[in-house]
Amino acid sequence: MLRQALDALYRMAAALAAASLLGIFLIMITQVVLRELSIQFPGADDISAYLCVATTFFAxxxxxxxxxxxxxxxxxxxxxxxxxxxxxxxxxxxxxIGCAYALYWTIDDVLFSYEIEDRAQGALPVLLWVPKLSMPIGIALLLIAVADELFTVLRGGKPNYAIEAEARMAQGDYSS
Structure with a gap:
């Protein structure tokens, strides 16, 4: 049951990454259309940057x-x-250890931004702690995944990342 819950958590994070990537695509398409109509899309670059960070960390x-x-x-x-x-x-x-260290400092950064009510300097004065949340959430999920694999190896099992990579190679897929 824990295995299913963890796999669902990883898939949910991947779905959030995919939704963020789709958001970037939609913003870019909207920008193109609006540019043809001589209309500005204020903050489009900022939103795309926030979504790019979310895409990376959630994946x-x-x-x-x-x-x-x-x-x-x-x-x-x-x-x-x-x-x-x-x-x-x-x-x-x-x-x-590296994930835990990064998690500590990204949480610290989010909390600091929250405390000082740090706002973006761009066209949209977004409270920066909101888009920054994707960093500690994504790192926390990665830390869980690393700990998951660590416990698998400690129990004498083979890590899932190795199984997946070997399966791709056995099929002749060397793309990764």
Whole structure:
């Protein structure tokens, strides 16, 4: 049941990333149409930038689980199963520490923006803590995904990102 809940969480985050990307597309199309009508779309660039950040951070956990984040496997892939497990544990532990560190500072940044009521300087005076929320949320989801894989490897299992990458290679898909 926990596995299903976590997978649903990762899919939900990917759906938010896709919705953000769609938002960027719609804003750009709207800008093109309005430009032809000699009408300005104030704040379009700002909104697109906020959505770009949201797209990136919301996609992290799902992309990681699917084995599509950049991962240097040259060394790990050549190791025997025992040393490979140790290397995976070390890499996942370091990734979890890095995610926790980034999570701490992005939360700190959001809270600081909230406290000082920081507003965007562009055409739309948006309270910046609102679009900044996508960063700690996305990093928190990535931290959960990394911890999920770490526990899988600790229990003696193979990480999902490795299974997914191997399945793509077995099908002849070397795109990632």
């Amino acid at each position: 992290l956990a799902h992309t990681f689980r699917r084995g599509e984040l950049i991962r240097v496997g040259l060394l790990i892939n050549t190791l025997a199963p025992g040393p490979r497990r140790v290397a995976e544990l070390l890499a996942l532990s370091l990734a979890a």
